[in-house]
Amino acid sequence: MVKKVIAVVVLIALLGVAIVQAMDKKAEPENVSQEAANMGGLKVGAKAPDFELKTLSGDTVKLSDLKGKKVMLNFWATWCPPCKAEMPAMEEFHKEAGDEVVILAVNIDPHLDVKAFVDENGITFPIPLDAEDKVNETYQV
Template identity: 45%
Template sequence: MYKRLFGILVMVALIGVFIFNILESNNDTAEDVNSNGATIVSPDATEEYGGIEPGEEAPDFDLETLSGGSAKLSDYRGKKVILNFWASWCGPCKKEMPEMQDFYEEYQDEVEIVAVNLTWSEKNEKKVENFIDQYNYTYPILLDKDMKVSNDTYMAYALPTTYFIGTDGKIQQPRKIGPMTYEFMVEMIESLN
């Protein structure tokens, strides 16, 4: 009986070690979630997650706007741009959007906020429209319906993801993954030329 009990304990211990090793290897991967629910990408994950680096030209794109028109990133050349990727179901996005609105109301003469909705991940486009109307957000909302801009070009795999583009059309600061505050946006814009 003791041999059997000892055998069971050894098996449980081995299973525990196996599970611990699997969990540890998952912790060594590229991402973690912070207390706000935002995905954080570790510095070691730059290669895996890709994205546009400071000094690189911000790739142009042409997307439909929520109001039914279309907009290109290059339409904003000559202006500082905060390029933000978000979704209406994203908790950290919901947290930063009121701060983005406050910032936009104060700084819209100096900077443009271009908020690209991951429309392909939404239940439907009407949900995005209702969300924007409910909170009276006035900065431009662009719709990425086929993942090409958010995933293929800017590699916005975690939300929100934000790029900071100078008047020269180049990324001038490291991208931000997770919600921004008003103060952070002011700091970023002051660092752009």
């Protein structure tokens, strides 16, 4: 009889643990792309997801074409105060680094006047425009 009681208690405990773990799993947010969801989120040291975007100057830039180069990938918006504050330092770094480092400053609000902002601040590095918000989603910015 004691063995049966212990077996029932152990089974109930295991069932309770299984229910708690099942309820504890968080569903992926709807705005996360399938690629990012499949990756389990972006992890340190993981290969950066590839993307291809038009730049402000009309060129096309594809991340995978820069394989083997040092790339500084930045996401920014014209309405973002920290983004505005970092741009002069990034421009200075761009001038100092020259061809050693490629800066890709992906703009996430291309519907605003990005060109005026870039011209006003004397930015010379490439500004890819994420018009469809796909790269922003993939990188979970």
